[in-house]
Amino acid sequence: MYQEYKRILAPIDGSKEAKKAFLKAIQVARRNEASLDIAHIIDTRAMQVGDGYEIIYTDDMSSEGKALLADYEKMAHDHGLEDVHTHLEYGSPKQVITEELSVDCKSDLIMIGATGLSAVERLLVGSVSDYVIRNAPCDVLVVRTDLENKLSE
Template identity: 55%
Template sequence: MVMMIQEYNNILVPVDGSYGAELAFQKSVAVAKRNDAHLHIVHVIDTRAFQEISSFDTSIVTDISDKAKSNLDKYTQEAKDAGVKNVDYSIEYGSPKTIIAKDLTKELNIDLIMIGATGLNAVERLLIGSVTEYVTRNATCDVLVVRTNLKNQLIDSKKIKNKNH
């Protein structure tokens, strides 16, 4: 029996502080290491959320960006400590759906997106569908939706305190 093993070279993992994103990050590190692949971690700040605020204060975006950078620095170090040689990150601004599914995929020649089954924004999911759902339908590369931990166990995120890097 001949086994064909798919190799991935450029893996994208979006993180937003949610438990689902944490699981996706953990698995993306393992896959990147196994494939000797480049791992790109991204946090997308949804600027549309700020358009509704009439007295918009730019310090809000600065605070969110600073927190994202701090988290991404930790994720990057964690990936390096785990043995991923080629890891970087970016903070993007705009619509998470299109940035993840289309823009970064094309720009970074991504061949695998590893994304958590659910993110933080329940309201957007109810109103216009989840980012994960959009990415699985519209990405031009393979998408792995992560629902389980490294031991492939499904864990109720409500019972676990958000690690929130």
């Protein structure tokens, strides 16, 4: 049985791992003539400073997120994709990806970068990709390699 994907969700966070996953998502979307949803989630847990700086902090993060999404949307269009949608969301990234975006976008595949966290960081905050693998309502592909299927150093 040949699986065709029609709605691909590619969460991005500005990391090298997310970019590798995104570039592969473009290729999969092209092969499947699928739409591509690009999502950036601002982790609201990082904004709890309580000194009135959260508004400035949020505005800065929103501006950076919008710029990142615009760059990735342009990259997708430059690679020949037309059906591209961007999403700027707020909350816990792992929950927004699995419980909101994948459902709202009707995703049948999530392509996500492998975690770059150390063992201690994973223990304290948990890995987004681990959570998505366990809880997503659709297929999940965790990307570890570049377009030539090589691990980067």
